[in-house]
Amino acid sequence: MNYWIFDAYRTDNQIILWAKTKEGNVRLERPFSTKIYMEANGEEFCQTYHLPYSKTTKKNYLSQNVDVLEIEITNLQLYETIIRKIEHLSKHSLTLYNADIPPEQEFFYKYHLYPGVY
Secondary structure, three states: OOOEEEEEEEOOOEEEEEEEEOOEEEEEEEEOOEEEEEEHHHHHHHHHOOOOOEEEEEEOOOOOEEEEEEEEEOOHHHHHHHHHHHHHHOOOOOOEEOOOOOHHHHHHHHOOOOOOOO
């Protein structure tokens, strides 16, 4: 099927894509959750506020391995709220990674999709 993606938005746990095909407009729904990462010394913060996490290692922008805490966000509608709450409660003292990438954009990265591309 050939199509152009012209819109993407999120619901609780899905990304909704609208695509234009020769036959007309098509609405596609895909389950999706996203992850943000917190510096490893945020473990006590996560425990205090009952924030589920797992420990992992990621590469930073200098290609160095960094120990981080992986926090999965399954309700995409709460994405910005969760990030703002973490920043507020930690008084911006914890470094967050990927928190500036909207779930829709991450979905495009993950599945190698580009808006408007045929």
